[in-house]
Amino acid sequence: MRESAGVRPAAPGVAGHAAGLRPGPPDVVIGLDRVTKVHRAGATAVTALDDVSLTVPRGTFLAVMGPSGSGKSTLLQVAAGLDTPTSGTVTVGGTDVSRLGEARRTVLRRDRIGFVFQGYNLLPAFTVEQNITLPLRLARRAPDGEWIRALVDRTGLDGVLHRRPAELSGGQQQRVAIVRALAARPDIVFADEPTGALDVRSSGQVLTLLREIVDELGQTIVMVTHDPAAAARAHRALIMADGRIVDVLHDPAAPALAARLTSLGGR
Numbered sequence: 576m577r578e579s580a581g582v583r584p585a586a587p588g589v590a591g592h593a594a595g596l597r598p599g600p601p602d603v604v605i606g607l608d609r610v611t612k613v614h615r616a617g618a619t620a621v622t623a624l625d626d627v628s629l630t631v632p633r634g635t636f637l638a639v640m641g642p643s644g645s646g647k648s649t650l651l652q653v654a655a656g657l658d659t660p661t662s663g664t665v666t667v668g669g670t671d672v673s674r675l676g677e678a679r680r681t682v683l684r685r686d687r688i689g690f691v692f693q694g695y696n697l698l699p700a701f702t703v704e705q706n707i708t709l710p711l712r713l714a715r716r717a718p719d720g721e722w723i724r725a726l727v728d729r730t731g732l733d734g735v736l737h738r739r740p741a742e743l744s745g746g747q748q749q750r751v752a753i754v755r756a757l758a759a760r761p762d763i764v765f766a767d768e769p770t771g772a773l774d775v776r777s778s779g780q781v782l783t784l785l786r787e788i789v790d791e792l793g794q795t796i797v798m799v800t801h802d803p804a805a806a807a808r809a810h811r812a813l814i815m816a817d818g819r820i821v822d823v824l825h826d827p828a829a830p831a832l833a834a835r836l837t838s839l840g841g842r
């Protein structure tokens with residue numbers, strides 16, 4: 576089903592949100608309210624996000640697509656508290672991150688947000704097990720052994736816990752990165768092109784895993800991708816162009832996504 580979603584009001588589920596400065600309800604993990612982000616480089620100003628409103632309900636797998644330069648990475652950075660909006664409000668689990676200083680945003684990211692990147696970002700000198708638990712140890716939190724064991728079993732990594740990342744395939748490395756991202760039971764995981772470096776088979780396995788994590792564990796995932804086949808595994812795909820949300824596709828099919836991107840001049 577395709578549904579028009581101008582910036583406001585947007586489609587239900589990934590909805591335009593007029594909550595203003597009120598904390599979002601607990602079932603809303605991420606809320607952007609009229610967010611604009613202007614990047615300045617010398618005398619040049621680029622509006623990367625243009626008055627974007629969005630809510631991401633808990634337990635949602637949301638894909639973000641759009642042509643190069645449409646604002647996907649900026650949306651992810653601002654929603655994850657890695658960058659601050661020029662105007663507007665960003666809430667994570669009801670906390671207004673746009674008003675937090677850098678130190679408190681760092682703590683919020685560490686405690687409540689997981690990240691998965693195209694390049695896995697594993698530490699080569701550490702074992703799989705150490706990579707998974709290191710962020711918790713750095714945060715002086717005791718790893719929840721039962722939870723981590725369940726994740727390791729589910730991802731099929733139980734036989735490789737004592738290997739180093741270089742001894743794993745790309746798909747295995749990405750699964751380690753996913754377990755690491757989930758180890759602290761974050762409110763949300765942001766995945767930036769998580770299958771961009773993988774072959775079709777490994778990519779399919781990683782996407783199946785991400786979808787299971789949402790459907791079976793109730794996790795919330797926002798994934799930026801250029802790949803319509805990857806976005807088709809999400810519950811919803813949000814299409815960006817020129818810093819705006821121009822469409823939201825529910826249960827998106829890859830051909831419909833590809834056609835929509837082509838119509839925007841992207842891939």
Ligand SMILES: Nc1ncnc2c1ncn2[C@@H]1O[C@H](COP(=O)(O)OP(=O)(O)OP(=O)(O)O)[C@@H](O)[C@H]1O
Nearest residue numbers: 614615616621623642643644645646647648649650
């Ligand atoms: N730090 C920055 N300084 C200046 N301009 C920036 C900066 N980051 C992004 N931009 C500009 O903001 C716009 C949106 O960029 P963004 O990286 O969010 O797009 P994107 O959709 O993620 O692109 P891609 O698919 O190529 O990664 C682009 O015009 C980009 O050049």
